[in-house]
Amino acid sequence: MPSSPARIVVEDLCKSYRVAASPPGGRRGLAGWLPARRSWRTIAALRGVAFTIEPxxxxxxxxxxxxxxxxLIKILSGILRPDSGRVTVGGLVPWAQRLRHVARIGVVFGQRSQLWWDLPVDDGFALLRDIYRVPPALYRTRRARLVETLRLADFLDQPVRQLSLGQRMRAELAAALLHAPPLLILDEPTIGLDAPSKLAIRAFIRDLNRQDGTTILLTTHDMHDIEALAERVxxxxxxxxxxxxPFETLRATTLSGRRLIATFDGPAPAIALPAGVSRLPAADRVLALDFDPARIGAADLLRLLAPPGTPAGTAAPADVTITRPSIEDVISRFYERHASTP
Known part of the structure; x- marks a missing residue:
C-alpha cells in the first residue's frame, strides 16, 4: 500500500556538528583564527531519535x-542531511528527493519569512503560485478561503515590511498553504504575538486539521499552544x-499533584499537615497547600480545614479552589528530572 504523503517515519536519526572550541577564559591569539591551528569539538544534536507520526x-x-x-525540523524539511538513520515523509527522503518533498509540505518559521519583504502580500502569493505550479482553479479557491479565514483582505496590498507581527504570521500561514500541502510544519508560529493573535492562529490550525485532515507538526516554547492544539507530545x-x-499522560506521570487555595474571612488557621501535603507562602487570610491526591483526597483535606466540632468563632473557609498544575509546571518539572541525563 502506498504511503500517505503526510506520514512521517524517523528511525535511529543522528546528527552532529563540528564547532571551533574557544580557548579558556575567552582569550585567543591570531593563531586561534587560523583553521589549521584551531581546536575543534563535536556536538551531538540528535542521538538515535525515532518516532512515527500518522496522517x-x-x-x-x-x-x-x-x-x-x-x-530535527530542518532534516524533516529537507534543509539538512543527517549523519545516519532513516527518515521518510510520505515515502520520500526529504534531503534526497527535495523537489518532490517540498511540493508536498508547508513550513512556517516564526522568526523567518518566506514572503518577499518589499512586495505586497498578494504579489508574494502570486509568486508562490508560480513556484509551486498551483493550477489556477485550485489557487483561486485556496486563496479565497485563506483570505477569508485568516482575515487578510485589509492588508493584501501592503508590503510585508509594513505589517504588524500578527498580520505577517497570518500571511505566512496562508503562504505555506496555498498549494494545499497535506503536511504543515510550524516552528514557533506564535512567537511574540499578542493574546488575540495567538487565539486566532490556534483556532485556524484546529480548523485546518479538522476540516482538511492536514497533518501538523508544531514546535513551540509556548506551552499553551501545546495544550490547546497537540493530541500528542x-x-x-x-x-x-x-x-x-498524549499531553494528559505526561501531566499525570510527571506532576500529578493538586493545589488547594482556601480564603478565610479571618486569619488562616495553623493546621497540622499530614504526609503528602505542603504549605506554600500566602497572604494572612489565604491557605495555599500542595497535596498528592494519591496520599490524601481533597475531601479529607477540606475536613482538616473545618473539622466536625470546630469551636464557634473559628475561621472557616469562605472560598476554596482546587487546581491542577499548570502546563509550565509540568514541563519544567519534566526537564528538571532529565537535566542530568548524559
Missing amino acids: GTITGLIGPNGAGKST IVIGHGRVLADS
Missing part, C-alpha cells in the same frame, strides 16, 4: 533550547526522545 494528527515537539528540535532533550505520549 491527520497534530503533534507537538517540545524541548529546551539546544535540545535538537531545530535540527514528543519531548526532545539532549538529542534524544525523552517522552512520547
Whole structure:
C-alpha cells in the first residue's frame, strides 16, 4: 500500500556538528583564527531519535533550547542531511528527493519569512503560485478561503515590511498553504504575538486539521499552544526522545499533584499537615497547600480545614479552589528530572 504523503517515519536519526572550541577564559591569539591551528569539538544534536507520526494528527515537539528540535525540523524539511538513520515523509527522503518533498509540505518559521519583504502580500502569493505550479482553479479557491479565514483582505496590498507581527504570521500561514500541502510544519508560529493573535492562529490550525485532515507538526516554547492544539507530545532533550505520549499522560506521570487555595474571612488557621501535603507562602487570610491526591483526597483535606466540632468563632473557609498544575509546571518539572541525563 502506498504511503500517505503526510506520514512521517524517523528511525535511529543522528546528527552532529563540528564547532571551533574557544580557548579558556575567552582569550585567543591570531593563531586561534587560523583553521589549521584551531581546536575543534563535536556536538551531538540528535542521538538515535525515532518516532512515527500518522496522517491527520497534530503533534507537538517540545524541548529546551539546544535540545535538537531545530535540527530535527530542518532534516524533516529537507534543509539538512543527517549523519545516519532513516527518515521518510510520505515515502520520500526529504534531503534526497527535495523537489518532490517540498511540493508536498508547508513550513512556517516564526522568526523567518518566506514572503518577499518589499512586495505586497498578494504579489508574494502570486509568486508562490508560480513556484509551486498551483493550477489556477485550485489557487483561486485556496486563496479565497485563506483570505477569508485568516482575515487578510485589509492588508493584501501592503508590503510585508509594513505589517504588524500578527498580520505577517497570518500571511505566512496562508503562504505555506496555498498549494494545499497535506503536511504543515510550524516552528514557533506564535512567537511574540499578542493574546488575540495567538487565539486566532490556534483556532485556524484546529480548523485546518479538522476540516482538511492536514497533518501538523508544531514546535513551540509556548506551552499553551501545546495544550490547546497537540493530541500528542514528543519531548526532545539532549538529542534524544525523552517522552512520547498524549499531553494528559505526561501531566499525570510527571506532576500529578493538586493545589488547594482556601480564603478565610479571618486569619488562616495553623493546621497540622499530614504526609503528602505542603504549605506554600500566602497572604494572612489565604491557605495555599500542595497535596498528592494519591496520599490524601481533597475531601479529607477540606475536613482538616473545618473539622466536625470546630469551636464557634473559628475561621472557616469562605472560598476554596482546587487546581491542577499548570502546563509550565509540568514541563519544567519534566526537564528538571532529565537535566542530568548524559
